[in-house]
Amino acid sequence: GQQLNQSPQSMFIQEGEDVSMNCTSSSIFNTWLWYKQDPGEGPVLLIALYKAGELTSNGRLTAQFGITRKDSFLNISASIPSDVGIYFCAGHRWTSGSRLTFGEGTQLTVNP
Amino acid sequence: DAEITQSPRHKITETGRQVTLACHQTWNHNNMFWYRQDLGHGLRLIHYSYGVQDTNKGEVSDGYSVSRSNTEDLPLTLESAASSQTSVYFCASAAAGENQPQHFGDGTRLSIL
Numbered sequence: 001g002q003q004l005n006q007s008p009q010s011m012f013i014q015e016g017e018d019v020s021m022n023c024t025s026s027s028i029f030n031t032w033l034w035y036k037q038d039p040g041e042g043p044v045l046l047i048a049l050y051k052a053g054e055l056t057s058n059g060r061l062t063a064q065f066g067i068t069r070k071d072s073f074l075n076i077s078a079s080i081p082s083d084v085g086i087y088f089c090a091g092h093r094w095t096s097g098s099r100l101t102f103g104e105g106t107q108l109t110v111n112p
Numbered sequence: 113d114a115e116i117t118q119s120p121r122h123k124i125t126e127t128g129r130q131v132t133l134a135c136h137q138t139w140n141h142n143n144m145f146w147y148r149q150d151l152g153h154g155l156r157l158i159h160y161s162y163g164v165q166d167t168n169k170g171e172v173s174d175g176y177s178v179s180r181s182n183t184e185d186l187p188l189t190l191e192s193a194a195s196s197q198t199s200v201y202f203c204a205s206a207a208a209g210e211n212q213p214q215h216f217g218d219g220t221r222l223s224i225l
Contacts, residue, residue: 004154006154031211033213035216040218040219041218041219042202042204042216042217042218042219043155043202043216044216045213045214045215048211048213050211088154088155092211094210097162098143098145098160098162098206098208098212098214099145099157099160099170100157100214102147102154102155102156103154104152104153104154105154
């Protein structure tokens with residue numbers, strides 16, 4: 001079953017606001033990934049994190065790999081309407097080959 | 113540009129029918145994956161393959177099968193479609209090796225009546 005708890009499940013914000021979402025697990029992951037899915041499309045990789053404590057940015061997006069290796073968060077600053085979509089966290093373990101475990105997703109709605 | 117293509121994009125069928133969803137990638141990736149996406153469950157792995165003639169079961173493999181006769185294609189077959197298999201299906205591929213990102217197709221929306 002699902003091993004990643006992603007929250008919140010949905011968010012409704014105003015344009016310009018900052019957004020924060022996170023994923024937690026009861027077990028360790030070696031890599032954390034954040035994907036975004038636009039309506040009618042497949043997920044697209046936003047940020048990959050490979051080391052505990054790592055903080056990585058991609059434009060207005062910032063993600064961190066928790067020091068316990070059991071959590072990660074994604075922040076979006078100064079949201080814009082095109083940020084709308086579903087954001088997924090995914091974890092990878094070295095013992096799992098190339099398989100990923102996905103969170104349930106956070107549905108983000110941005111009101112202009 | 114290299115890409116991953118799923119077909120059809122939408123399909124409606126009846127229970128008991130055999131259905132095959134196609135996935136074709138032009139990146140020459142060794143690793144390919146099939147997921148289903150349902151509300152409240154995120155993406156769940158159905159089957160995956162690490163190369164030609166290699167197939168493995170994921171966490172929700174019952175009722176599904178795959179075959180890998182070449183590098184580019186990993187078709188997903190529902191032997192006898194059930195209403196519980198109504199879902200959106202995503203194919204992904206990745207290069208072999210550590211920390212290689214998965215690239216996703218745009219999905220197939222399958223409705224089983």
